[in-house]
Amino acid sequence: MKFSFSPWYRITFAIQKPLLDVPVFILCIEQLKHREKNMKMKIVDIHADGDAEEEYIDLEVLVDCNLKFYALTDSTYTASKGISNKHKHFYKFPTQEASKGERVRLRTGRKAKGPTSISGIDYLFHWEMKSAVWNDAGDAATLYELSAWTTVKT
Incomplete structure (x- = not known):
């Protein structure tokens, strides 16, 4: 049996003793619900038009936090409307303290010449x-809150 692991599933094992006193191993795979209510940021807008220089995602800071604990991925929906394990792109935000109510914009393309500030956008x-x-x-678009990670040079 093959299992695909993702942050959207919790896998637990249990041992039960039925009437015949023979242990039975039970594998439970439960799909986790969004935990957006516990997140300190949320996605509020995606402007996608197929042009890297025009695309962006806006996020709102819900609770004071450091952006370095957040990452955004581009994955695909599965047939059952879940998120797949196929993350095509990954962006980890840099170290930046942010306060409740502030807005963050991640542009897909390269840094353009010209103004670097946008009305209503703090970062x-x-x-x-x-x-x-x-x-x-x-x-x-999937926003992840990262609580810990390890990096090992190959």
Whole structure:
């Protein structure tokens, strides 16, 4: 049996003793609900038109936090409307303290020459992608809160 692990599933094992006193192992795979209510940021707008220089995602800070604990991925929806494990693009935000109510914009394309401030946006970041990220009908923008990670040089 093959299992695909993702942050959207919790896998638990249990041992039960039925009437015949023979242990039975039970595998439970339960799909987790969104935990957006516990997140300190949320996605509020996705402007996708197939052009990397025009695409962006706006986020709102719900609770004072450091953006370095957040990452955004471009994945796809599965047939059952869940999120797949196929993350095509990954962006980890840099270290930046942010306060409740502030807005964050992640532009898909490269940093353009000209003004670097946008009305209503407190922090502006660039993914530096050459091509569009939000260009397929089945794309899903997923925001992750990272509590811990390990990096090992290969």
